[in-house]
Ligand SMILES: O=C(O)CCC(=O)C(=O)O
Protein backbone atom coordinates (compact mmCIF):
# COMPACT_ATOMS: atom_id res chain seq x y z
CA UNK A 1 0.00 0.00 0.00
CA UNK A 2 1.30 3.45 -0.88
CA UNK A 3 1.88 5.79 1.96
CA UNK A 4 0.37 9.25 1.48
CA UNK A 5 3.10 11.87 1.49
CA UNK A 6 2.97 14.06 4.58
CA UNK A 7 0.90 17.14 3.89
CA UNK A 8 2.90 20.34 4.20
CA UNK A 9 -0.07 22.62 4.60
CA UNK A 10 0.19 25.07 7.46
CA UNK A 11 -2.49 27.45 8.61
CA UNK A 12 -1.55 30.45 10.71
CA UNK A 13 -2.87 30.43 14.30
CA UNK A 14 -4.10 33.97 13.67
CA UNK A 15 -4.85 35.63 10.39
CA UNK A 16 -3.20 38.85 11.55
CA UNK A 17 0.10 36.93 11.24
CA UNK A 18 -0.65 36.50 7.52
CA UNK A 19 -1.55 40.14 6.87
CA UNK A 20 0.18 41.75 3.87
CA UNK A 21 1.25 44.84 5.79
CA UNK A 22 2.41 46.80 2.74
CA UNK A 23 -1.21 46.99 1.51
CA UNK A 24 -4.17 49.08 2.64
CA UNK A 25 -6.74 47.30 4.77
CA UNK A 26 -6.80 44.42 4.22
CA UNK A 27 -5.23 41.41 2.52
CA UNK A 28 -3.93 38.12 3.92
CA UNK A 29 -1.67 35.62 2.16
CA UNK A 30 -1.21 31.97 3.15
CA UNK A 31 1.24 30.21 0.80
CA UNK A 32 0.46 26.56 1.63
CA UNK A 33 -3.29 26.54 2.11
CA UNK A 34 -3.88 23.20 0.37
CA UNK A 35 -1.57 20.27 -0.41
CA UNK A 36 -0.34 19.22 -3.86
CA UNK A 37 -2.63 16.17 -3.73
CA UNK A 38 -5.66 18.36 -2.99
CA UNK A 39 -4.64 20.76 -5.76
CA UNK A 40 -4.43 17.91 -8.30
CA UNK A 41 -7.74 16.40 -7.18
CA UNK A 42 -9.53 19.74 -7.62
CA UNK A 43 -7.94 20.36 -11.02
CA UNK A 44 -9.18 16.94 -12.11
CA UNK A 45 -12.71 17.69 -10.93
CA UNK A 46 -12.66 20.97 -12.86
CA UNK A 47 -11.41 19.20 -15.98
CA UNK A 48 -14.08 16.51 -15.74
CA UNK A 49 -17.01 18.87 -15.21
CA UNK A 50 -19.64 18.53 -17.93
CA UNK A 51 -18.84 20.75 -20.93
CA UNK A 52 -21.88 23.06 -20.41
CA UNK A 53 -20.46 24.03 -17.01
CA UNK A 54 -17.84 26.09 -18.88
CA UNK A 55 -18.77 29.59 -19.92
CA UNK A 56 -16.45 30.75 -22.69
CA UNK A 57 -15.57 34.45 -22.69
CA UNK A 58 -13.50 35.99 -25.49
CA UNK A 59 -10.20 34.77 -24.05
CA UNK A 60 -10.94 33.21 -20.72
CA UNK A 61 -13.33 30.49 -19.62
CA UNK A 62 -15.00 30.03 -16.28
CA UNK A 63 -17.30 27.82 -14.23
CA UNK A 64 -19.71 29.00 -11.53
CA UNK A 65 -20.75 26.72 -8.67
CA UNK A 66 -23.42 25.92 -7.70
CA UNK A 67 -24.73 28.17 -10.53
CA UNK A 68 -24.71 31.65 -12.11
CA UNK A 69 -26.27 34.52 -10.20
CA UNK A 70 -29.63 35.73 -11.55
CA UNK A 71 -30.24 39.42 -10.79
CA UNK A 72 -27.47 39.22 -8.18
CA UNK A 73 -29.26 36.31 -6.50
CA UNK A 74 -28.12 32.78 -5.93
CA UNK A 75 -30.57 29.91 -6.23
CA UNK A 76 -30.19 27.97 -3.02
CA UNK A 77 -28.06 24.87 -3.61
CA UNK A 78 -25.04 23.35 -1.87
CA UNK A 79 -21.52 23.53 -3.25
CA UNK A 80 -20.27 20.15 -4.48
CA UNK A 81 -18.16 18.21 -1.95
CA UNK A 82 -14.94 18.74 -3.85
CA UNK A 83 -15.31 22.54 -3.46
CA UNK A 84 -16.39 22.23 0.19
CA UNK A 85 -13.71 19.99 1.64
CA UNK A 86 -11.17 20.82 2.82
CA UNK A 87 -11.35 24.45 1.68
CA UNK A 88 -14.61 25.75 3.20
CA UNK A 89 -13.90 24.12 6.58
CA UNK A 90 -10.46 25.66 6.63
CA UNK A 91 -11.78 29.07 5.63
CA UNK A 92 -14.41 29.09 8.37
CA UNK A 93 -11.81 27.99 10.93
CA UNK A 94 -9.51 30.97 10.29
CA UNK A 95 -9.59 33.56 13.07
CA UNK A 96 -8.33 37.11 12.96
CA UNK A 97 -6.38 36.91 16.21
CA UNK A 98 -5.38 34.27 18.77
CA UNK A 99 -7.75 35.83 21.27
CA UNK A 100 -10.29 33.15 22.22
CA UNK A 101 -13.18 35.53 21.37
CA UNK A 102 -11.70 36.39 18.01
CA UNK A 103 -14.26 36.19 15.23
CA UNK A 104 -13.81 33.96 12.21
CA UNK A 105 -13.57 35.71 8.85
CA UNK A 106 -17.13 34.74 7.90
CA UNK A 107 -18.65 35.41 11.37
CA UNK A 108 -20.31 38.59 10.10
CA UNK A 109 -21.39 37.29 6.72
CA UNK A 110 -25.09 36.45 6.27
CA UNK A 111 -24.58 32.72 5.71
CA UNK A 112 -21.48 32.42 7.92
CA UNK A 113 -19.63 30.73 5.08
CA UNK A 114 -18.98 31.12 1.36
CA UNK A 115 -21.87 29.81 -0.73
CA UNK A 116 -20.49 30.48 -4.21
CA UNK A 117 -17.32 29.66 -6.14
CA UNK A 118 -16.16 31.16 -9.41
CA UNK A 119 -13.51 29.15 -11.24
CA UNK A 120 -11.43 31.21 -13.67
CA UNK A 121 -8.83 29.71 -15.99
CA UNK A 122 -6.02 31.99 -17.22
CA UNK A 123 -3.83 30.64 -20.02
CA UNK A 124 -0.53 32.53 -20.61
CA UNK A 125 -1.20 36.00 -22.01
CA UNK A 126 -4.70 36.20 -20.55
CA UNK A 127 -5.77 38.23 -17.52
CA UNK A 128 -8.81 40.08 -16.25
CA UNK A 129 -9.58 43.81 -16.60
CA UNK A 130 -9.30 45.96 -13.48
CA UNK A 131 -12.65 45.88 -11.69
CA UNK A 132 -14.43 45.90 -8.34
CA UNK A 133 -16.47 42.87 -7.27
CA UNK A 134 -19.62 44.87 -6.54
CA UNK A 135 -22.56 44.61 -4.20
CA UNK A 136 -23.84 41.07 -4.77
CA UNK A 137 -21.37 39.64 -2.26
CA UNK A 138 -20.42 40.06 1.37
CA UNK A 139 -17.13 42.01 1.08
CA UNK A 140 -14.71 39.15 1.72
CA UNK A 141 -13.03 37.35 -1.18
CA UNK A 142 -11.04 34.15 -0.69
CA UNK A 143 -8.98 33.13 -3.71
CA UNK A 144 -7.24 29.76 -3.93
CA UNK A 145 -4.71 29.53 -6.78
CA UNK A 146 -4.04 26.30 -8.66
CA UNK A 147 -1.47 25.19 -11.21
CA UNK A 148 0.80 28.21 -11.59
CA UNK A 149 1.72 31.66 -10.27
CA UNK A 150 0.72 35.13 -11.41
CA UNK A 151 0.44 38.69 -10.14
CA UNK A 152 -2.78 40.33 -9.07
CA UNK A 153 -2.52 44.09 -9.64
CA UNK A 154 -4.21 46.54 -7.27
CA UNK A 155 -5.31 49.91 -8.68
CA UNK A 156 -6.38 53.16 -7.09
CA UNK A 157 -9.23 55.02 -8.70
CA UNK A 158 -8.68 58.76 -9.10
CA UNK A 159 -10.85 61.50 -7.57
CA UNK A 160 -12.89 61.75 -10.78
CA UNK A 161 -13.48 58.00 -10.75
CA UNK A 162 -11.05 57.35 -13.60
CA UNK A 163 -8.61 54.49 -13.24
CA UNK A 164 -5.01 55.27 -12.41
CA UNK A 165 -3.39 53.35 -15.31
CA UNK A 166 -0.43 51.92 -13.37
CA UNK A 167 -1.13 49.48 -10.57
CA UNK A 168 -0.29 50.81 -7.11
CA UNK A 169 0.68 47.36 -5.76
CA UNK A 170 1.18 43.80 -6.94
CA UNK A 171 0.39 40.59 -5.06
CA UNK A 172 2.10 37.42 -6.28
CA UNK A 173 -0.15 34.36 -5.93
CA UNK A 174 1.58 30.98 -5.92
CA UNK A 175 -0.16 27.67 -6.62
CA UNK A 176 -1.96 26.25 -3.54
CA UNK A 177 -1.96 29.67 -1.87
CA UNK A 178 -4.92 31.48 -0.35
CA UNK A 179 -5.38 35.23 -0.74
CA UNK A 180 -8.08 36.94 1.29
CA UNK A 181 -9.08 40.50 0.42
CA UNK A 182 -11.60 42.58 2.34
CA UNK A 183 -12.40 46.08 3.71
CA UNK A 184 -11.01 48.97 1.59
CA UNK A 185 -9.35 46.57 -0.82
CA UNK A 186 -12.83 45.30 -1.61
CA UNK A 187 -14.70 48.59 -1.65
CA UNK A 188 -12.20 51.32 -2.65
CA UNK A 189 -9.58 49.72 -4.88
CA UNK A 190 -9.76 47.80 -8.14
CA UNK A 191 -7.98 44.56 -8.95
CA UNK A 192 -6.97 42.97 -12.22
CA UNK A 193 -4.49 40.62 -13.90
CA UNK A 194 -2.32 41.79 -16.81
CA UNK A 195 -2.68 40.04 -20.20
CA UNK A 196 1.00 39.02 -20.06
CA UNK A 197 2.98 35.91 -20.88
CA UNK A 198 5.29 36.73 -17.99
CA UNK A 199 5.34 38.82 -14.85
CA UNK A 200 8.59 40.81 -14.68
CA UNK A 201 10.52 43.00 -12.29
CA UNK A 202 9.46 40.89 -9.30
CA UNK A 203 11.34 41.74 -6.13
CA UNK A 204 11.02 42.60 -2.50
CA UNK A 205 10.39 46.23 -3.45
CA UNK A 206 7.77 45.57 -6.17
CA UNK A 207 5.73 42.67 -4.75
CA UNK A 208 3.71 43.46 -1.62
CA UNK A 209 3.84 39.88 -0.26
CA UNK A 210 7.43 39.01 -1.38
CA UNK A 211 8.57 38.03 2.12
CA UNK A 212 5.58 35.75 2.58
CA UNK A 213 6.11 33.67 -0.59
CA UNK A 214 6.79 29.95 -0.31
CA UNK A 215 9.32 30.02 -3.16
CA UNK A 216 10.56 33.53 -3.95
CA UNK A 217 13.86 31.93 -5.06
CA UNK A 218 12.13 30.37 -8.08
CA UNK A 219 11.47 33.79 -9.64
CA UNK A 220 14.99 34.10 -10.99
CA UNK A 221 15.86 37.50 -12.44
CA UNK A 222 12.52 38.65 -11.07
CA UNK A 223 10.58 36.74 -13.73
CA UNK A 224 7.53 34.50 -13.60
CA UNK A 225 6.87 32.87 -16.97
CA UNK A 226 3.13 32.25 -17.01
CA UNK A 227 1.55 28.86 -17.50
CA UNK A 228 -2.13 28.08 -17.05
CA UNK A 229 -3.32 29.25 -13.66
CA UNK A 230 -6.78 28.42 -12.35
CA UNK A 231 -8.37 30.28 -9.46
CA UNK A 232 -11.21 29.42 -7.10
CA UNK A 233 -12.94 32.57 -5.84
CA UNK A 234 -15.01 31.83 -2.72
CA UNK A 235 -17.62 34.41 -1.67
CA UNK A 236 -20.88 34.68 0.27
CA UNK A 237 -23.67 35.85 -2.06
CA UNK A 238 -25.93 38.08 0.04
CA UNK A 239 -29.26 37.19 -1.56
CA UNK A 240 -30.27 33.56 -1.82
CA UNK A 241 -33.62 32.49 -3.17
CA UNK A 242 -35.30 29.15 -2.69
CA UNK A 243 -36.35 27.45 -5.88
CA UNK A 244 -40.02 27.97 -4.93
CA UNK A 245 -39.53 31.75 -4.88
CA UNK A 246 -37.74 31.56 -8.16
CA UNK A 247 -40.63 29.78 -9.84
CA UNK A 248 -42.93 32.46 -8.42
CA UNK A 249 -40.66 35.05 -9.93
CA UNK A 250 -40.99 33.48 -13.39
CA UNK A 251 -44.77 33.19 -13.09
CA UNK A 252 -45.06 36.93 -12.53
CA UNK A 253 -43.30 37.69 -15.83
O1 LIG B 1 -8.55 35.02 -10.56
C1 LIG B 1 -8.39 35.88 -9.71
O2 LIG B 1 -7.46 35.84 -8.88
C2 LIG B 1 -9.29 37.08 -9.68
C3 LIG B 1 -10.69 36.77 -10.07
C4 LIG B 1 -11.57 37.94 -9.85
O3 LIG B 1 -11.17 39.05 -9.71
C5 LIG B 1 -13.02 37.72 -9.75
O4 LIG B 1 -13.48 36.60 -9.96
O5 LIG B 1 -13.75 38.67 -9.44
Ligand SMILES: [Fe+2]
Pocket residue numbers: 131132133191
Ligand atom coordinates in the same frame (compact mmCIF):
# COMPACT_ATOMS: atom_id res chain seq x y z
FE1 LIG C 1 -12.69 40.31 -8.89
